[in-house]
Amino acid sequence: MYATPVVVTGFTATRVHKLTPGQKTANRVLATGRAPVEHGFAHLKNWRILTKLRTDPARATQLLRALLVLTNLEVSRGF
Numbered sequence: 001m002y003a004t005p006v007v008v009t010g011f012t013a014t015r016v017h018k019l020t021p022g023q024k025t026a027n028r029v030l031a032t033g034r035a036p037v038e039h040g041f042a043h044l045k046n047w048r049i050l051t052k053l054r055t056d057p058a059r060a061t062q063l064l065r066a067l068l069v070l071t072n073l074e075v076s077r078g079f
Contacts, residue, residue, distance in 0.1 A: 040068040043075060 010030050011023040019027070044067055053060060 036072060037068065039075070040071045043071045044068070 008030060010027040011019055013019045044064075053063070055063070
């Protein structure tokens with residue numbers, strides 16, 4: 001019915017442990033999917049929309065999703 005939330009993190013390289021090509025590709029895919037969301041939140045912060053948000057978290061999630069969609073539309077239009 002409902003999917004269990006999952007946190008996906010990238011792979012970290014060290015001096016001793018280098019990343020395999022597959023891990024590098026996985027990091028690239030993760031960054032590609034994360035970038036539009038981070039840009040959307042940056043725009044919302046610049047517009048100061050979230051400063052006066054006083055609602056319960058379930059409604060806030062729906063509101064933020066809608067705002068991110070609208071923000072991405074505005075940004076893609078060039079405003």
